[in-house]
Amino acid sequence: GDWLLASALFIIGRIGFASANVFYDALLPHVARPEDQDSVSSKGYALGYLGGGLLLAVNVVMVFSLPGTWGARLSFLTVGLWWALFSIPLLLIVPEPAAERVPVRGVFHSIGLSFVRLWQTFQDLRRYRNLLIFLIAFLIYNDGIGTIIGMAAIYGAELGFDGGHLVLAILLVQFVGIPFSLAFGRLPDPKAKGRPFLAAFISISIVAIPVCGLLTAKILPSHWIGAPPPEYTPIEGYAGVGTRISADNEHWSPSGAWGLLQPSQAALQRTGLEGRVQRIFASNPGQDLYLQSSQAGDTIEISVIGQNFQVTYATGPDLGGWTVLCDRQPLLDPAGMPVRFSGWSELPRFGLLQKIQLPTPGPHTLTLAADAGPEGGRGCRIGAVEVLQDTRISNTGVIALCILLIQGLCLIGAFLLRGP
Numbered sequence: 307g308d309w310l311l312a313s314a315l316f317i318i319g320r321i322g323f324a325s326a327n328v329f330y331d332a333l334l335p336h337v338a339r340p341e342d343q344d345s346v347s348s349k350g351y352a353l354g355y356l357g358g359g360l361l362l363a364v365n366v367v368m369v370f371s372l373p374g375t376w377g378a379r380l381s382f383l384t385v386g387l388w389w390a391l392f393s394i395p396l397l398l399i400v401p402e403p404a405a406e407r408v409p410v411r412g413v414f415h416s417i418g419l420s421f422v423r424l425w426q427t428f429q430d431l432r433r434y435r436n437l438l439i440f441l442i443a444f445l446i447y448n449d450g451i452g453t454i455i456g457m458a459a460i461y462g463a464e465l466g467f468d469g470g471h472l473v474l475a476i477l478l479v480q481f482v483g484i485p486f487s488l489a490f491g492r493l494p495d496p497k498a499k500g501r502p503f504l505a506a507f508i509s510i511s512i513v514a515i516p517v518c519g520l521l522t523a524k525i526l527p528s529h530w531i532g533a534p535p536p537e538y539t540p541i542e543g544y545a546g547v548g549t550r551i552s553a554d555n556e557h558w559s560p561s562g563a564w565g566l567l568q569p570s571q572a573a574l575q576r577t578g579l580e581g582r583v584q585r586i587f588a589s590n591p592g593q594d595l596y597l598q599s600s601q602a603g604d605t606i607e608i609s610v611i612g613q614n615f616q617v618t619y620a621t622g623p624d625l626g627g628w629t630v631l632c633d634r635q636p637l638l639d640p641a642g643m644p645v646r647f648s649g650w651s652e653l654p655r656f657g658l659l660q661k662i663q664l665p666t667p668g669p670h671t672l673t674l675a676a677d678a679g680p681e682g683g684r685g686c687r688i689g690a691v692e693v694l695q696d697t698r699i700s701n702t703g704v705i706a707l708c709i710l711l712i713q714g715l716c717l718i719g720a721f722l723l724r725g726p
Contacts, residue, residue: 348491
């Protein structure tokens with residue numbers, strides 16, 4: 307895909323999201339009295355969890371029901387419309403104090419004035435030691451929480467959970483966060499009813515949830531809780547989990563006119579102005595060797611033990627693509643169509659990664675077959691195959707039920723320990 311455009315749009319979206327949060331937080335003193343700010347803030351978090359959870363639930367249905375990438379693409383559109391729709395009441399109803407008017411002489415003068423004021427703020431912090439300590443602590447805490455939120459899905463994927471279970475886990479977190487947001491909003495208020503009960507409930511939950519998680523991991527079946535799959539018994543001649551088979555490895559069984567290719571040779575194959583443009587915009591070829599076929603029908607086989615694999619491959623203007631076979635039978639996608647990956651690109655690209663999942667774990671014969679592409683190219687380039695760990699299987703419903711039971715026990719314990 308167009309990774310450069312996607313990266314630019316992601317950066318712009320991320321900056322916009324972070325900036326929106328700054329102005330959103332700054333609105334709190336304008337919509338709530340000092341004694342109500344904790345309560346209003348917690349209700350805002352709770353409604354945010356609720357709204358985000360409802361939209362995410364709709365997006366999950368869209369992703370799994372619409373064909374191709376339409377579900378994901380339309381989900382991004384709905385998120386933008388969702389934010390725009392619920393910003394309208396804020397813009398129309400919430401009053402803001404009059405802003406201080408400063409003579410401005412152009413855009414660059416405004417930017418420079420912003421940095422001058424920022425520097426003055428840093429200088430003023432030296433006179434407010436407690437505020438400085440608070441800001442440093444908040445920076446560490448907020449970045450830590452942000453890192454956990456931002457990396458949770460990536461961490462789960464590295465553990466072997468598939469995308470569907472990760473989305474459902476995030477959906478579960480959205481709704482679990484609603485009551486806890488409301489509970490934390492009442493704790494700072496000394497006049498709030500039930501503070502001892504809420505404090506006891508939160509304290510017990512902090513201890514009980516991880517402890518019960520460790521215990522259930524030992525008691526419940528592994529396919530309910532997403533425990534790591536058992537290790538395979540090694541089989542001679544088969545590549546196991548964690549093995550990376552490079553192009554010059556003896557595990558390959560090629561059939562047809564395959565040859566070894568040094569990537570730099572492919573990147574420099576054209577001369578003149580066209581070649582110089584290619585060398586500027588083509589990806590870094592690296593040092594790995596590639597198995598290259600220039601005709602359709604050539605195959606390479608490898609004996610593996612596992613279910614998930616990552617193929618390193620290259621694309622180019624003269625290539626077609628490759629299909630995947632499992633135990634010499636075409637691997638089919640959820641729509642029942644043969645799994646195929648294009649090897650064509652206008653400029654040579656190297657080090658591309660593609661993950662493949664077989665229907666079942668265990669010993670298999672994995673076959674990659676070169677074919678002709680609709681653009682007129684033939685053959686493919688394969689750099690390596692890495693055997694990844696098997697997909698963890700879990701039951702989100704069982705996990706949600708366990709959380710509800712644990713929370714019920716925490717409520718009983720908090721009721722008994724609430725004090726007078």
